[in-house]
Amino acid sequence: MILSYKFRDKSYMYKTFARIILNNEKICSILKSYDIIGAVPIHKKRKAERGYNQSELIAKEIARNIKEIQYGNFLKKIKNNEKQSTLDKGKRAENVKNVYEIQNKDIIFNKKVIVLDDIYTTGSTVNECSRILKENEAKEILILSIAK
Numbered sequence: 001m002i003l004s005y006k007f008r009d010k011s012y013m014y015k016t017f018a019r020i021i022l023n024n025e026k027i028c029s030i031l032k033s034y035d036i037i038g039a040v041p042i043h044k045k046r047k048a049e050r051g052y053n054q055s056e057l058i059a060k061e062i063a064r065n066i067k068e069i070q071y072g073n074f075l076k077k078i079k080n081n082e083k084q085s086t087l088d089k090g091k092r093a094e095n096v097k098n099v100y101e102i103q104n105k106d107i108i109f110n111k112k113v114i115v116l117d118d119i120y121t122t123g124s125t126v127n128e129c130s131r132i133l134k135e136n137e138a139k140e141i142l143i144l145s146i147a148k
Contacts, residue, residue: 002118002147006054014057017146021058022065032068034142036107037114040125041073041100043080058146059116069114075129076103084125092124100129102136112140120145 005013021027031037039055047053063071079099084092102108115129126143133141 006118007050009051011052011054011057014054014061018058018061018065020146021062021144028066030142031062031066031114031144033112034069034114034140035111036072036074037063037069037116037144038072038074040115040117040129041075041077043077045080055116055118058118059114062116070107072104072107074102074104074108074113075100075115075132084121089122092122093127096124096128100132102132105136108133108136108138110137110139112142113138114142114144116144118146120148 001013002017004010005017021031037059039053039059041056042050042053060071063069077099078101081095081099084095087095113133115126115133117126117129120126120143126145130141130143
């Protein structure tokens with residue numbers, strides 16, 4: 001389902017994935033203790049090709065339904081690197097090095113931040129996002145993914 005959502009123009013499926021998270025009371029209680037949620041960004045070229053950022057749609061829906069959390073675009077992808085899914089484990093960490101930057105430091109400074117990524121494989125993408133957030137003084141970072 002996630003691959004169809006991501007690669008086969010099924011953007012409407014974001015509500016299904018958000019609902020799975022929102023229907024889990026334990027997860028929601030954890031999320032409510034955070035200040036802001038954002039998504040792993042995709043490059044503007046890839047977003048133009050796909051038409052949407054799949055993680056962003058889910059994160060926005062979560063923020064709409066959990067009033068304690070705001071949605072924020074705090075990361076930006078500045079390099080259109082190779083797709084992680086095409087690489088082996090050893091090359092993934094190198095592929096995402098220095099491809100993200102902070103877009104709005106003020107909204108993450110000293111805040112508890114959630115980063116939503118659709119699929120967690122090796123952790124390379126979210127580790128790089130976390131590194132950037134820590135460098136820019138996010139107080140705490142939680143990684144939320146749909147699948148592993």
